[in-house]
Amino acid sequence: MTTEITKVVVVGAGTMGSGIALVLAQAGIEVNLVDTEQKYLDSGENRIRRFLEGSVKREKMTQEKAEEIMNLINPMLDLSNAVEGIQIVIEAIVEDELTKKALFKKLDDLCDAGVIFASNTSAISITELASVTKRKGKFVGMHFFNPPTLMKLVEIIKGEQSEEIFVERIKSLCVKLGKIPIPSNEAPGFIINRLLWQFLNEAYRLLESGIAEAKHIDEAVKLGLNHPMGPFELSDYIGLDVLLQIGEYISEQLGEEYTPVNLLKLMVDEGKLGKKTGKGFYDY
Numbered sequence: 311m312t313t314e315i316t317k318v319v320v321v322g323a324g325t326m327g328s329g330i331a332l333v334l335a336q337a338g339i340e341v342n343l344v345d346t347e348q349k350y351l352d353s354g355e356n357r358i359r360r361f362l363e364g365s366v367k368r369e370k371m372t373q374e375k376a377e378e379i380m381n382l383i384n385p386m387l388d389l390s391n392a393v394e395g396i397q398i399v400i401e402a403i404v405e406d407e408l409t410k411k412a413l414f415k416k417l418d419d420l421c422d423a424g425v426i427f428a429s430n431t432s433a434i435s436i437t438e439l440a441s442v443t444k445r446k447g448k449f450v451g452m453h454f455f456n457p458p459t460l461m462k463l464v465e466i467i468k469g470e471q472s473e474e475i476f477v478e479r480i481k482s483l484c485v486k487l488g489k490i491p492i493p494s495n496e497a498p499g500f501i502i503n504r505l506l507w508q509f510l511n512e513a514y515r516l517l518e519s520g521i522a523e524a525k526h527i528d529e530a531v532k533l534g535l536n537h538p539m540g541p542f543e544l545s546d547y548i549g550l551d552v553l554l555q556i557g558e559y560i561s562e563q564l565g566e567e568y569t570p571v572n573l574l575k576l577m578v579d580e581g582k583l584g585k586k587t588g589k590g591f592y593d594y
């Protein structure tokens with residue numbers, strides 16, 4: 311079997327899935343981009359189109375190149391059609407273990423035995439996700455960062471049964487995409503989200519207990535720690551719902567000290583999810 315990656319299915323056309331599809335197409339790889347409803351596919355496709363139009367406007371790319379990239383991305387609703395002829399699945403749907411497992415079970419039935427499964431999960435155990443499939447050796451964590459077009463890091467997570475040859479194949483794909491793969495063994499939140507979650511949750515605690523205002527904490531962190539964004543700007547950018555799911559998962563696995571503060575839960579309940587809803591710690 312050829313090891314060259316020419317065609318991939320990306321499942322989930324949201325913030326991450328649309329960005330990952332774009333990065334793949336920029337590297338000349340054909341992508342079937344799947345979501346559950348046309349409106350989600352449309353908004354993913356619009357995000358990709360806006361990025362390409364911006365690149366053409368800033369003369370970073372020719373119009374022909376932008377069209378060539380767009381033509382490599384096929385938005386699709388039917389998963390069984392989408393997996394035809396692919397070598398890799400990259401899953402980027404909601405951060406919910408049961409939903410992801412149901413999808414992987416279905417994909418396992420639909421895909422040829424040689425297809426490698428990669429999950430963009432932020433925190434969930436790769437071994438657990440792989441457990442519902444018959445291809446546990448061919449299952450790897452491939453954790454991109456937001457926005458995938460700009461961020462170089464991809465964490466590569468080995469599940470208990472991931473086979474080295476397939477881990478290496480996913481790493482090679484990252485290099486082909488111009489990314490830097492960093493390996494990690496499995497642990498809730500892997501490297502970055504384990505560190506980031508504690509940092510963000512502590513920032514929420516500072517705000518909740520009235521120690522400082524969000525804009526002042528952000529300013530202090532940028533000046534004092536040299537971070538490009540403060541914790542509240544970053545939270546609004548990532549999505550408070552996504553962060554709450556990450557925090558809940560990590561605290562279930564690692565203990566009480568990781569429990570999300572009430573403020574975050576309240577904001578998610580009120581639909582203040584950050585930039586994507588126009589309201590979060592800041593208004594947009």
Ligand SMILES: NC(=O)c1ccc[n+]([C@@H]2O[C@H](COP(=O)([O-])OP(=O)(O)OC[C@H]3O[C@@H](n4cnc5c(N)ncnc54)[C@H](O)[C@@H]3O)[C@@H](O)[C@H]2O)c1
Pocket residue numbers: 321322323324325326327344345346347350401402403404405406409413430431432433453454455456547548549552
């Ligand atoms: N947002 C971030 O900064 C970020 C960064 C790294 C990793 N991640 C991870 O990437 C994944 C996706 O996050 P996101 O921010 O893109 O979420 P999102 O909510 O923007 O997009 C998720 C998409 O998946 C679709 N979807 C849900 N169930 C589906 C199914 N069964 N089949 C097909 N599509 C389905 C939804 O309709 C939605 O369009 C999560 O696992 C998240 O933890 C997110």
